[in-house]
Amino acid sequence: MSQIIKTKAFVLSKLDFGDTSKIANFYTEDLGRISGIIKGARSPKSKIGKTVDLLNYVDLVLYKKEGRDIQIITQADLIEYYPNIKSDLEKLKYASAVIELLLRLTVENDQHRRLFIGVEKILQRMEDETTQPILLFSMFIKFFLEEIGYGLETDKCSLCQKSLLNSGNVSYNHEHGLMCKSCSENHLVLFEFSMELFNKMVCLSQRNSKCSYKENELIEIITFFERVLIYHIDEFQGIKSLKIY
Ligand SMILES: [Zn+2]
Structure with missing residues (x-):
């Protein structure tokens, strides 16, 4: 029918x-x-x-x-039709990356209203605001991972359950997720966050956040999330839109 x-x-x-x-x-x-x-x-x-x-x-x-x-x-x-995005190469690069994540990493015929609303909001902000597009995209990719089931526990160490907020550097591997400094000494480390960068990464999800970011910090955060996706999703080898522009 x-x-x-x-x-x-x-x-x-x-x-x-x-x-x-x-x-x-x-x-x-x-x-x-x-x-x-x-x-x-x-x-x-x-x-x-x-x-x-x-x-x-x-x-x-x-x-x-x-x-x-x-x-x-x-x-x-x-x-x-987002005329401001389409006439600004930097905005277009990151809006294309949003579109690419939806095209390549969402499941067909799977309604996901929260994700839809998140996309609507981030594209409208890229269109209307002067906020750096790379910052808006960093917020989006963190949200996107959470929505498709690959969000990370950022409150506590995955091994000893201690708070990560004052643990010194925070480490990550695919098997355990985020670990405190002392637990990381006995485990493989694929990515290490300085305390400052870790706090800024967590801050991406906070409304009205007062965190400020340097471009290289955002590139590091995006690269980190990209590696998490590459590990979990077989055919995915990274976000092409970020390399084309
Ligand atoms: Zn620990």
């Missing part, structure tokens, strides 16, 4: 299909990540073909059929 569904969506990718159509990937509010075909989208007269473009935020209408991999998109209306 097929159903008509109206849902908000971010356009993650788009490619030509046959002589006249396009197939796009969307991250939707109600269905999670889906693929959809837009018939006739390659015609210059197709309004929907133009609306469904990379990094646009749209209202979609689609025919959804259980068991079908590609849904049929019948209507798309623009909510936001």
Whole structure:
């Protein structure tokens, strides 16, 4: 049975299909990540073909059929096209990284409303604010790991349960997660945070945080989260968007 569904969506990718159509990937509010075909989208007269473009935020209408991999998109209306992001290379780099995480690391047909709202917020902040895009992305990637189940326990050492906040340097390996200084002496260490960097990493999740960051600290934090993802997810080898720009 097929159903008509109206849902908000971010356009993650788009490619030509046959002589006249396009197939796009969307991250939707109600269905999670889906693929959809837009018939006739390659015609210059197709309004929907133009609306469904990379990094646009749209209202979609689609025919959804259980068991079908590609849904049929019948209507798309623009909510936001993020002109400031698209005209600023630094903003575009980090917004593309957000889109890439959704495209490559979310499960198809898995509704995840908190993640959807998080994406909506971070893209709007990149669009509207002068806050460094790399800082907004650092906040997003930490949130993203937590939402897809790879969040880290940052309150206490995974081995002795002591608080990590005043433990001296904090170490990490994939097997145990975050460890205090004394526990780390007997274990393999893949990544070591200075106390200052560790506190700043934790601070990324705090609303109205007063932490300030240097660019190289944020690069270090992003690289750390990227390594956690690479370890847990087989086909994933890092965020390409961060290397292209
Ligand atoms: Zn410990």
